[in-house]
Amino acid sequence: MSNTTTNYIGKPASRVDGRAKVTGEAKYAAEFPAPGLTYGVVVSSAVAKGTITKIDTAAALSLPGVLQVFTHQNRPGLAWFDKKYQDEDAPPGTPFRPLYDEKILFSQQPIALVVADNFEVARYAASLVEITYETEPHITSIKNRLHEAYTPKEYKSAEPSPRGDAEKGLAQAEITHEAEYSHPSEHHNPMEMHASTVVLAEDGTLTVYDKTQGVQNSQNYITQVFGLAKEQVQVISPFVGGAFGSGLRPQYQLFLAVMAALELKRSVRVVLTRQQMFSFGHRPATIQHLVLGSTSQGALTAVVHEGFAETSRFEDYTENLVNWSAMLYKCDNVQLAHKLIQMDAYTPLDMRAPGGVTGLYALECAMDELAYKLDKDPLELRLTNYTNIDLSKDNPFSSKELKACYQQGAEKFGWAKRNPQPRSMREGKTLIGYGLATGAWEVNQQKSSAKAVLSPDGQLKVTSATADIGTGTYTIMTQIAAETLGLPLANVTFKLGDTALPQAPLQGGSWTAASVGSAVKAACEGIQEKLLAHIRNLKEGPLAGVQKLEEVLFADGKIILKSNPAQHMLLPEVMRLAGENFIEATVTTKPELRQKKYSMFSHSAVFVEVLVDEDFGTIRVTRVVSAIAGGRIINPKTARSQILGGIVWGMGMALEEESVMDQPYGRFINHDLAEYHVPVNADIHDLEVIFVEEDDDIVNPLGVKGLGEIGIVGTAAAIANAVYHATGKRVRDLPITLDKLM
Amino acid sequence: MQKTAEKENLEKASVALPPTHTVTLKVNNTEKQLQLAPWVSLLDALREYLGLTGTKKGCDHGQCGACTVLVNGRRINSCLTLAIMEEGNDITTIEGLAKGDALHPMQEAFIQHDAYQCGYCTPGQICSAVGLLSEGKAKNEHDIKELMSGNICRCGAYTNIVAAVQDVMQQKGDPANE
Ligand code: FES
Ligand code: FES
Numbered sequence: 001m002s003n004t005t006t007n008y009i010g011k012p013a014s015r016v017d018g019r020a021k022v023t024g025e026a027k028y029a030a031e032f033p034a035p036g037l038t039y040g041v042v043v044s045s046a047v048a049k050g051t052i053t054k055i056d057t058a059a060a061l062s063l064p065g066v067l068q069v070f071t072h073q074n075r076p077g078l079a080w081f082d083k084k085y086q087d088e089d090a091p092p093g094t095p096f097r098p099l100y101d102e103k104i105l106f107s108q109q110p111i112a113l114v115v116a117d118n119f120e121v122a123r124y125a126a127s128l129v130e131i132t133y134e135t136e137p138h139i140t141s142i143k144n145r146l147h148e149a150y151t152p153k154e155y156k157s158a159e160p161s162p163r164g165d166a167e168k169g170l171a172q173a174e175i176t177h178e179a180e181y182s183h184p185s186e187h188h189n190p191m192e193m194h195a196s197t198v199v200l201a202e203d204g205t206l207t208v209y210d211k212t213q214g215v216q217n218s219q220n221y222i223t224q225v226f227g228l229a230k231e232q233v234q235v236i237s238p239f240v241g242g243a244f245g246s247g248l249r250p251q252y253q254l255f256l257a258v259m260a261a262l263e264l265k266r267s268v269r270v271v272l273t274r275q276q277m278f279s280f281g282h283r284p285a286t287i288q289h290l291v292l293g294s295t296s297q298g299a300l301t302a303v304v305h306e307g308f309a310e311t312s313r314f315e316d317y318t319e320n321l322v323n324w325s326a327m328l329y330k331c332d333n334v335q336l337a338h339k340l341i342q343m344d345a346y347t348p349l350d351m352r353a354p355g356g357v358t359g360l361y362a363l364e365c366a367m368d369e370l371a372y373k374l375d376k377d378p379l380e381l382r383l384t385n386y387t388n389i390d391l392s393k394d395n396p397f398s399s400k401e402l403k404a405c406y407q408q409g410a411e412k413f414g415w416a417k418r419n420p421q422p423r424s425m426r427e428g429k430t431l432i433g434y435g436l437a438t439g440a441w442e443v444n445q446q447k448s449s450a451k452a453v454l455s456p457d458g459q460l461k462v463t464s465a466t467a468d469i470g471t472g473t474y475t476i477m478t479q480i481a482a483e484t485l486g487l488p489l490a491n492v493t494f495k496l497g498d499t500a501l502p503q504a505p506l507q508g509g510s511w512t513a514a515s516v517g518s519a520v521k522a523a524c525e526g527i528q529e530k531l532l533a534h535i536r537n538l539k540e541g542p543l544a545g546v547q548k549l550e551e552v553l554f555a556d557g558k559i560i561l562k563s564n565p566a567q568h569m570l571l572p573e574v575m576r577l578a579g580e581n582f583i584e585a586t587v588t589t590k591p592e593l594r595q596k597k598y599s600m601f602s603h604s605a606v607f608v609e610v611l612v613d614e615d616f617g618t619i620r621v622t623r624v625v626s627a628i629a630g631g632r633i634i635n636p637k638t639a640r641s642q643i644l645g646g647i648v649w650g651m652g653m654a655l656e657e658e659s660v661m662d663q664p665y666g667r668f669i670n671h672d673l674a675e676y677h678v679p680v681n682a683d684i685h686d687l688e689v690i691f692v693e694e695d696d697d698i699v700n701p702l703g704v705k706g707l708g709e710i711g712i713v714g715t716a717a718a719i720a721n722a723v724y725h726a727t728g729k730r731v732r733d734l735p736i737t738l739d740k741l742m
Numbered sequence: 743m744q745k746t747a748e749k750e751n752l753e754k755a756s757v758a759l760p761p762t763h764t765v766t767l768k769v770n771n772t773e774k775q776l777q778l779a780p781w782v783s784l785l786d787a788l789r790e791y792l793g794l795t796g797t798k799k800g801c802d803h804g805q806c807g808a809c810t811v812l813v814n815g816r817r818i819n820s821c822l823t824l825a826i827m828e829e830g831n832d833i834t835t836i837e838g839l840a841k842g843d844a845l846h847p848m849q850e851a852f853i854q855h856d857a858y859q860c861g862y863c864t865p866g867q868i869c870s871a872v873g874l875l876s877e878g879k880a881k882n883e884h885d886i887k888e889l890m891s892g893n894i895c896r897c898g899a900y901t902n903i904v905a906a907v908q909d910v911m912q913q914k915g916d917p918a919n920e
Binding site: 018030120 | 790795868895
């Protein structure tokens, strides 16, 4: 019934946690107080590879207020097996263990933790720790090392799934395009630096405030590594100051803070510096080799996509880099490879749309280049190769409104006004370019639990141990719960980020809305059932005689008889009559089996206008239209923000972001926010988001697909393609900085 | 390669820690006395010594704007000033913008326009925007973008931040809302 006041799904509700965020009340990991709190500061390795031959901590320890300097020499005995250190997001291999031994595996490796009564003393003391190294030669580049690439024994992500005979397909091709695309390592750099506050209670139990995308992942890690029982460790994370993947694995400040707290029997806070935010997982640099073959009409006859990506010496990190080339277009012959090259650096880590944003960047630039060779509109070329079947799995898509994205996006953008000739559009000395690209991201539903508790005052509390890293989880879960039980939004609270709450997956992969949303809905339906059981017992009153849920409607704070809406009861009334003080339901939801017969993806079409200064090569992205097919949109306001953020990330990737490896030192040299460039306000102009209608009853009961990553995928390629259109110069190495246009 | 001890460090270690001083800070119209060493930044004084964690640390180097507060009405990066230097000044943090339950118009506008995601840069953005308005230099959207560029938002909420600032300007009858 659309005229009820409690139809919240699809409404642009303001964030329920908004007030906390604009008043400073929202507390992040480093902001929880504790009596007698001590401060830990990390000492980082100055070299990329070698051995610590000596650590002199005497000067540091002599400072009043310094409690201890932990190093590999005095750390407590810890779990031995790799498995104990492997978290939910760990790739195959041997996870890094902080302070394990004297070996240096990467630059900025944490090699000591100085703990003091206050932060300033700890920081000063850290500068006094003297380390002597015996260095070994390091290799910190993948360039010119493709011959060393190997196929990992095990893929963390989906294995490449080739089909047909690409060689034959290329022989048949009338037009071919072959090129190499690359991009550097990038770092997540959430605004909040990684931090853990470990509060030690008198009984020895730990309350850990951690910056994480999954409290249970942190809890498991701590219990396994330190040999503690779950009851001894509670991890809490109500607010996360961005993460974008950096919080998918427990980072070393968690290990160090817990270790220090247990050893010193004190509460400890460890916050990394911005420089140290460049010392762990990051988007891996890749080099990608693309070959496309097509008929003279533009029908693809072969796609070859070979990706070479960095990994560490100790773990084989992979992401879905090349499979996009098997699913996005119609083509019988697809050859894929995804190989790794080891560097003396930390293991890469999922970073917003891992693999998708990089693999599709290469594919979508290659498609653009093919379009020029064919003298065909790039949009036409995509439509020529459109497919309603995911040929990599031979499954139909559960839904795919990509055509609508192309149409609505092109129309809004004014794609038709594009002069197909490169370097043909200008205003004085400003070159104008239009570019487009397709995006896709996999839809996933994970097993999740939620609990709902209805109290006699009509208040509903819903809980799940999920996270809100800025995605809007608090708000959309509140909307889903309120609508399901027909309660006013103000009556519903949603709690997350606490290991005491029902199990939830890591917040990643854009699956929270689908996974936790389904659990929240089911838990509220559980309450409906329980209320119904009581209604069935009613001998009199407006709902007497009701037997089935279908006979009533939960709306406007009431349970309404469908056959006669004048007959209704308040939820607390039913509880009172039943003598119930609380009604609660805890439900675990899993993906339905029938999903297996489908391929489930969100899609996007991104249109970009760039202005390039002819003399200076400066690039401005003046307009972006991103048309998204992302299933049902629960909250258009927070959804739009997700996509806007994704576009901004795409702009960063295309034009600015690069973790520059200083090869002689083997260190990311631009490890601060002045030199690692991310878009600022002045870089952003006209961004427009379109959500096309997309119904999907396969993906999950809510029909949502998730929006955290689809906004970034496609954007970088669209910008690169627009820069080519503006200038006639094809830059195949991101970021496209002005020197590359000269 | 051998890294040898820096002699300087050893000398430093033998000197005592800097003495603390009684510092009186006037924060959000309340005077607070603290016993601080001179090396405590205003940002750390607020967060670690006064429990005012609304002001955020994003870099500690004056590169991100997360720590923006108002000192005598002017926006500054609190990580780039020492607490001891701010004695006698009027410091306003995000906690001091609302009047009781009534939010500052800029806070309201941020909620209304969804001018945030994770919320970590938000206190800095809001203080910066309030400072921007009283500077009176922003005449149009372009100026707002330029003059708000010292506040990084990694979530990329810029479009909505500009909309929120324009909204408040409009309410105040400011011209910067083309
Ligand atoms: S923390 Fe002060 S500018 Fe970043
Ligand atoms: S809201 Fe997350 S950094 Fe701005």
